[in-house]
Amino acid sequence: LVAVVGAALAGCGDGTGPSDPPVDCSAASLRSLGVGEHQIVDYTTDGACVRLPQAGAGVAEHLYIPLATSGQETDDGVSAPYLVTGVPAATAAPPAVPSPMLSAFRRRSSADGFHAQLRSLERGLSRSPAKVLFNQGSLRSRAAIPPVVGEERTFDVCSSATCDDFVQTTATARSVGSRVAIFVDNNAPAGGYTDPDLDRVRNLFDQYLYPIDTLAFGRESDIDGNGVVIVLLTPRVNALSPNCNETGRVILGYFFGADLLDRDPTSNPGSNEAEVFFGLVPDPGNPDCTISTDEANSRLPATFIHELQHMISFNQHVLVRGGVSEDIWLNEGLSHFAEELGGRLIPNSECPSSTSCAREFMGLGDLDNAFGYLARPDSFFLIEPGNSTGSLEERGANWLFVRWLADHFASDSIRGTSLTRALVNTNQIGSTNVSNRTGVDFSTLVSEWQLTNYVDDLPGFTAVGSRLRYKTWNFRFAADSSGRSFPLVPDSTDGTDYGHSGTLRAGSGRHVRVVQMPGSAGVDLRLTNTAGGALPSSIEPRIALVRIR
Secondary structure (H helix, E strand, O other): OHHHHHHHHHHHHOOOOOOOOOOOOOOOEEOOOOOOOEEEEEHHHHOOEEEEOOOOOOOEEEEEEEEEOOOOOOOOOOEEEEEEEEEEOOOOOOOOOOOOOOOOOOOOOHHHHHHHHHHHHHHHHHHOOOOOOOOHHHHHOOOOOOOOOOOEEEEEEEOOOOOOOEEEEEEEEEEEOOOEEEEEEOOOOOOOOOHHHHHHHHHHHHHHHHHHHHHHHOOOOOOOOOOOEEEEEOHHHHOOOOOHHHHOOOOOEEEOHHHHOOOEOOOEOOOOOOOEEEEOOOEOOOOOOOEOHHHHHHHHHHHHHHHHHHHHHHHHHHHHOOOOOOOHHHHHHHHHHHHHHHHHHOOHHHOOOOOOHHHHHHHOOHHHHHHHHHHOHHHOOOOOOOOOOOOHHHHHHHHHHHHHHHHHHOOOOOOOHHHHHHHHOOOOOHHHHHHHHHOOOHHHHHHHHHHHHHHOOOOOOOOOOOOOOOOOOOHHHHHHHOOOOOOOOOEEEOOOOEEEEEEEEEOOEOOEEEEEOOOOOOEEEEEEOOOOOOOOHHHOEEEEEEEOO
16 A cells, blocks of 8 residues: 555555546557667657557567656655556557556665765765865875885774764775785784785786776876775774675775865764775674685775776766766766676686686676666666665676667777766766767667667577677576576567556666567557656657567
8 A cells, every 4th residue: 555655655656646637549549660670759759659560471570668767866766657558550559557656675785875975975065065176286286206015004984874973983994016015904803804914916817907997987096196996905994794604795805085185074073085895805704794815815906906996986077077976876887897897808817716717707696687677677777876875786787788878889889988087087977978079969879778678699699780689698698508598588568458557767667578479450559647647858859669570
């Protein structure tokens, strides 16, 4: 009952209530596509009804996707309840459908919300008129003096998942390279990282992680003038996931842009005034959040390459160009793209704890997150809300979208770095950034990406357009090789008695296969709010359509 009432209230809040005039499909627009052709229907200008023609001598099959294409990042996310009905063409009324129910909400894990919370706090700091930026000119004139092994330093570390309070801890530099200085908390549990462990990851950072990230995204700042990025490995990070054995989720590490702004006792009390990111430490004896040395060592490289992108992004958007920090969805998509680059470009000999670097950097994260999203794409946002409600599935969507963009709009599509660098080296953010870097309307991009997620490598299908594919991945093969089914399974209907209700979330939609037998009549597909009226223009509704057979 609460879910039903919530859906109704959400509809009224969007201006879509029972008083709206019903959508009339008597003059639905006929969509006659050749096999492999696709169209993006602008709901506002082209109408809510799509008519598929009568089938010919063979089976006719279309993929129909109603979706919200708004690229605006808001605190609560852009969404609206919707209803799709399918009936034989030119019939008067759609069939009755059950009352709309909101999709089930799963409890958010601390690991999901924590990073989104940091990005939201960064946005607030970067927008504040009282922010104090370091004098980049004077810093560049300093002699770079990196830390030395054995040097001690005190750091401020987030003491809660909201990162609105800090605790100080003292650490010692254990391994220093040309690009990174690794400090370990003096209070780390015994039996943790060995010096050879730290030297290995230092060399990996200097030789691979740093060059990959800076090629793909640009340079980090050097506000402390020491010429290196500092890594602090501390049990304070472990403490942010106090019961990870129960939840199955753990915060591996983080970067917080506040460290790149001047320390202020009121507005920015926890700034370390340095390029720092933080990582956990082995804690095999902890009964509530057990972290073995092998697990900690295997997770560090992917954490480093992910967080370094965030550091570069904050520098390029905020410090260099005086803008605000990147939208959460695109910021995370780029950081997960960095993980993919690590998996593609680092030799397997550098990943002895895994069968391959591809598995270590992205096989246990990006691919699983993406498949989680593809299993229920209408249940999650691409443009996730700004109020720390991100999820791993939405991280999967973020990565998939950036990967698809790089496939089609980068001059070096396999690496994709010409596009990703352009996305980071600007003061524009979010959907505006994407549209201006690609030269294509954001609604069109999102619609074609959603079509791609199903038809890419679909047996027997060849798209007429060039963008309905991933050039660098065959996700159907990846699913088969891992012993699981491809997760995106559309609804299947002949269109004559179909009904589905739910919520359209920004960047996402519902996939529906409409399969007409030879000679069968045309079909009208009708997209409305749950009361039968028009959807709100705020979600920028679109209908993506492609003919498969």
